[in-house]
Amino acid sequence: MRKRRVRFFAAARAAAAALLFSLAGGSPAFAAEGEKPQLLKGAWSFDGPFGRFDRASLRRGLQIYREVCSSCHGLSFLYLRNLSEAGGPELSLDAVKAIAADYEITDGPDREGDMFQRKRRPSDRFPEPYDNDQAARVANAGALPPDLSLIIKAREGGADYVYSLLQGYEAAPAGVKLDETQHFNKYFHLTGGVLAMPPPLTDGIVDYEGEGAPKATVKQMAHDVTAFLAWASEPRLEERKRLGFQVMVYLAIFAALLYFSTRRLWLTAHGEADEKEESA
Amino acid sequence: MPHGESYEPRNRFTAWMDARLPLLRVMHESFLTYPTPRNLNYWWTFGGILTFCLAVQMITGIILAMHYVPHADLAFESVQHIMRDVNYGWLIRYVHACGASMFFLAAYIHMFRSLYYGSYKPPREMLWILGVVIIFLMIVTAFLGYVLVWGQMSFWAATVITNLLGAFPLIGEAVKEWLWGGFAVGNATLNRFFSLHYLLPFVIVGMVALHIWALHIPGNNNPQGIDVRQGKDTVPFHPYYTVKDLFAVSLFALLFSYFVFYDPEALGHPDNSIKANPLQTPPHIVPEWYLLPFYAILRAVPSKLGGVLIMFASIGILFFLPWLDRAKTRSARYRPLFRQFFFLFVIACLGLGYLGAQTPEGAHLILARILTFYYFAHFLIVLPLLSVIEKPLPVPKSINAPVLKGAGAAAQ
Amino acid sequence: MSDMSDSIHPDMERRDFLYVATGAVGAVGAAFAVWPLIDQMNPDKSVLALASSQIDISPIAVGQSITVKWRGKPVFIRHRTPKEIAEAEKTPLSDLRDPEKDQDRVKKAEWLIMVGICTHLGCVPLGQRGDYDGWFCPCHGSHYDTSGRIRKGPAPKNLAIPPYAFLNQTLLKIG
Numbered sequence: 122m123r124k125r126r127v128r129f130f131a132a133a134r135a136a137a138a139a140l141l142f143s144l145a146g147g148s149p150a151f152a153a154e155g156e157k158p159q160l161l162k163g164a165w166s167f168d169g170p171f172g173r174f175d176r177a178s179l180r181r182g183l184q185i186y187r188e189v190c191s192s193c194h195g196l197s198f199l200y201l202r203n204l205s206e207a208g209g210p211e212l213s214l215d216a217v218k219a220i221a222a223d224y225e226i227t228d229g230p231d232r233e234g235d236m237f238q239r240k241r242r243p244s245d246r247f248p249e250p251y252d253n254d255q256a257a258r259v260a261n262a263g264a265l266p267p268d269l270s271l272i273i274k275a276r277e278g279g280a281d282y283v284y285s286l287l288q289g290y291e292a293a294p295a296g297v298k299l300d301e302t303q304h305f306n307k308y309f310h311l312t313g314g315v316l317a318m319p320p321p322l323t324d325g326i327v328d329y330e331g332e333g334a335p336k337a338t339v340k341q342m343a344h345d346v347t348a349f350l351a352w353a354s355e356p357r358l359e360e361r362k363r364l365g366f367q368v369m370v371y372l373a374i375f376a377a378l379l380y381f382s383t384r385r386l387w388l389t390a391h392g393e394a395d396e397k398e399e400s401a
Numbered sequence: 402m403p404h405g406e407s408y409e410p411r412n413r414f415t416a417w418m419d420a421r422l423p424l425l426r427v428m429h430e431s432f433l434t435y436p437t438p439r440n441l442n443y444w445w446t447f448g449g450i451l452t453f454c455l456a457v458q459m460i461t462g463i464i465l466a467m468h469y470v471p472h473a474d475l476a477f478e479s480v481q482h483i484m485r486d487v488n489y490g491w492l493i494r495y496v497h498a499c500g501a502s503m504f505f506l507a508a509y510i511h512m513f514r515s516l517y518y519g520s521y522k523p524p525r526e527m528l529w530i531l532g533v534v535i536i537f538l539m540i541v542t543a544f545l546g547y548v549l550v551w552g553q554m555s556f557w558a559a560t561v562i563t564n565l566l567g568a569f570p571l572i573g574e575a576v577k578e579w580l581w582g583g584f585a586v587g588n589a590t591l592n593r594f595f596s597l598h599y600l601l602p603f604v605i606v607g608m609v610a611l612h613i614w615a616l617h618i619p620g621n622n623n624p625q626g627i628d629v630r631q632g633k634d635t636v637p638f639h640p641y642y643t644v645k646d647l648f649a650v651s652l653f654a655l656l657f658s659y660f661v662f663y664d665p666e667a668l669g670h671p672d673n674s675i676k677a678n679p680l681q682t683p684p685h686i687v688p689e690w691y692l693l694p695f696y697a698i699l700r701a702v703p704s705k706l707g708g709v710l711i712m713f714a715s716i717g718i719l720f721f722l723p724w725l726d727r728a729k730t731r732s733a734r735y736r737p738l739f740r741q742f743f744f745l746f747v748i749a750c751l752g753l754g755y756l757g758a759q760t761p762e763g764a765h766l767i768l769a770r771i772l773t774f775y776y777f778a779h780f781l782i783v784l785p786l787l788s789v790i791e792k793p794l795p796v797p798k799s800i801n802a803p804v805l806k807g808a809g810a811a812a813q
Numbered sequence: 814m815s816d817m818s819d820s821i822h823p824d825m826e827r828r829d830f831l832y833v834a835t836g837a838v839g840a841v842g843a844a845f846a847v848w849p850l851i852d853q854m855n856p857d858k859s860v861l862a863l864a865s866s867q868i869d870i871s872p873i874a875v876g877q878s879i880t881v882k883w884r885g886k887p888v889f890i891r892h893r894t895p896k897e898i899a900e901a902e903k904t905p906l907s908d909l910r911d912p913e914k915d916q917d918r919v920k921k922a923e924w925l926i927m928v929g930i931c932t933h934l935g936c937v938p939l940g941q942r943g944d945y946d947g948w949f950c951p952c953h954g955s956h957y958d959t960s961g962r963i964r965k966g967p968a969p970k971n972l973a974i975p976p977y978a979f980l981n982q983t984l985l986k987i988g
Contacts, residue, residue, distance in 0.1 A: 198478075198481045198485065200859070232879075244863050267675075275675045276671055361662055369659075369662070371842055375835075376651040376652055379644065382831055386644055487857045488849070489849035489852055490857070647839075
């Protein structure tokens with residue numbers, strides 16, 4: 122979806138630029154429009170008009186989020202119950218309860234007026250890794266790890282961007298100086314590739330269990346966790362595309378009927394005009 | 402004054418009503434028997450499409466207001482609540498968000514149609530002026546609504562646009578603080594923007610009513626741009642144009658649905674999925690696509706006050722259009738020179754739209770200045786000049802002949 | 814156009830069918846389009862997720878009661894005294910406006926759990942007041958007994974019993 126959109130806009134922009142080029146008599150300043158590296162294209166099952174999420178992939182992505190990302194990144198708009206809702210990882214309610222019970226939350230006040238800790242329930246949100254932004258910055262050498270619940274929508278390039286970023290770490294090129302809290306990622310173009318997040322994924326950092334599970338390579342894990350985050354950004358995607366197809370089919374039929382009605386109606390109107398013109 | 406076959410009450414109740422409040426009579430004569438030129442093409446269906454858009458925006462907007470919280474701490478959260486938890490909330494919000502774009506798309510086509518066929522010329526000046534008032538209200542309403550999401554783009558759009566008013570000498574600062582209800586865009590600003598965003602559509606409805614009234618007094622213009630003769634040249638609005646407009650609306654709804662269901666974020670900006678942060682400006686601030694031409698005009702001028710004035714003038718000048726273009730012939734079909742300049746003007750507007758999304762530097766800036774100059778020159782130089790020097794083609798005496806030819810071709 | 818001959822003209826019939834079909838399809842579409850506009854006002858997912866709550870009842874001594882919130886409504890949890898239980902159980906059904914046995918209103922005789930909303934017009938009754946040592950609604954003077962049954966005043970029904978279960982000796986789940 123995001124991919125097509127980027128391509129569409131790139132084409133539109135190129136066409137418009139070409140048009141303006143010819144108007145302005147050509148100008149070299151046009152050519153230098155940033156040097157963003159081409160993003161890696163993931164094979165997303167949720168792309169296209171009939172796109173659906175791959176449940177197994179979402180579940181593996183959840184595992185990566187919980188075991189790797191969640192130590193620094195929150196998922197603040199998600200409730201644990203979302204994991205069992207239709208169109209997502211679709212875990213059983215018991216599985217969600219078990220996941221929820223891994224996390225604590227401050228509740229209260231109790232009858233004594235004190236706050237107390239209790240296990241999370243499906244109706245609670247995912248836990249935040251830090252108490253506040255300042256604590257997050259202190260723990261991360263001044264950098265604020267962004268919340269991930271909307272990250273796919275909040276970045277140009279969408280899923281492909283996150284997918285690329287997770288695989289884009291490399292040695293800094295000559296001329297880029299890094300201190301020990303900094304890393305180089307060719308897709309993080311905003312600051313010329315320098316970012317505070319260390320490479321989060323290494324081969325085998327999580328254990329994919331169960332039959333037919335793929336090998337936990339960086340590429341596979343980047344794919345799974347990106348798919349999970351795509352779902353987190355847009356949990357109603359499947360419902361949207363399903364309803365969309367029904368609406369489009371309906372509208373096409375309705376439009377066809379209206380077309381024939383209009384044509385028929387206007388044939389009589391022109392006929393009447395003929396008669397009037399003759400009698401006039 | 403063209404009026405259709407007059408309304409006759411069907412029963413005693415409607416007769417009783419008719420003598421006291423002739424509402425049914427007005428509706429009947431305005432939307433059923435209203436005599437409409439028989440040669441209107443599909444560019445004329447955008448009035449109906451716009452009515453559809455306004456209704457969709459108001460219905461979805463009223464619903465969104467049931468779930469939205471206009472508070473700086475909760476606005477962004479409540480939008481996510483709508484997207485994730487409210488039954489069909491995602492649908493209603495996407496329809497409203499894409500609906501704004503679709504509304505402007507239809508409005509701009511409607512305006513260019515008027516420009517092409519000379520629908521702003523006598524006796525339809527009031528109709529045109531009311532239309533300009535409506536587009537201005539639409540721009541303000543859309544801007545206010547965009548702020549309500551309280552994402553990064555919302556916040557910084559609010560900051561940048563309200564700062565425009567600071568350009569005015571002496572009163573600028575005071576007006577800004579008055580508008581903000583503070584010393585920067587904040588909770589007070591969000592709250593009043595919400596109130597005004599809810600109010601303005603009702604003002605637009607009033608203006609649309611006047612717009613339709615002002616249309617029904619002289620009657621529709623038509624592609625020939627010539628006056629219609631009663632009876633022979635007209636058909637009743639219903640069923641001929643109700644069905645045809647509905648067909649156009651259904652096609653428009655297909656395009657609309659494509660965006661809502663398959664590419665709902667295509668017309669938005671990724672930064673607006675990040676909650677507003679008053680301490681950090683996004684690297685590129687761009688308005689929604691429908692405001693880009695105005696944004697390009699604003700930035701084409703190297704002075705703050707000058708830019709603001711020129712931008713407002715770009716809409717303001719439209720009010721004077723009926724008196725700048727004095728040519729008697731309405732339709733561009735019979736004005737070969739005007740026709741070429743019309744397309745040049747369309748290209749200038751599209752070009753400004755493209756440039757509004759670019760960084761105003763180097764060739765972009767130069768081009769933006771050239772196109773801004775042309776935008777104004779079109780109204781202030783080209784049109785007045787054309788009304789004097791252009792020799793229009795002969796205009797047909799009646800709209801009937803060419804229409805009948807067309808009908809014959811269709812029937813074969 | 815209103816000739817007799819027109820209505821039997823085959824072309825006319827086809828035309829009528831086309832118009833009727835178009836109108837019908839349009840009407841059906843409009844009906845479907847209205848549903849999301851109505852359904853959006855129904856309780857949303859976050860509200861439904863909170864449909865049950867768990868309460869630790871161990872701190873509530875005999876003769877005490879607490880009020881907890883369930884689905885936005887007050888729920889009375891009363892640890893009844895033996896006297897209250899006896900009073901409730903011995904009341905003959907013939908004295909009741911909305912006849913219901915006390916045994917049918919509780920799962921454990923010492924715990925009375927009910928929605929604290931007067932069945933008259935929705936006010937919250939006050940505890941251990943009124944002519945029957947139960948609850949008394951200050952709005953319009955309805956008296957409820959120690960089983961929460963209506964005895965006097967304008968209310969038509971007994972206080973409602975929410976769905977609940979004792980998860981163990983001390984943990985109560987409502988909803």
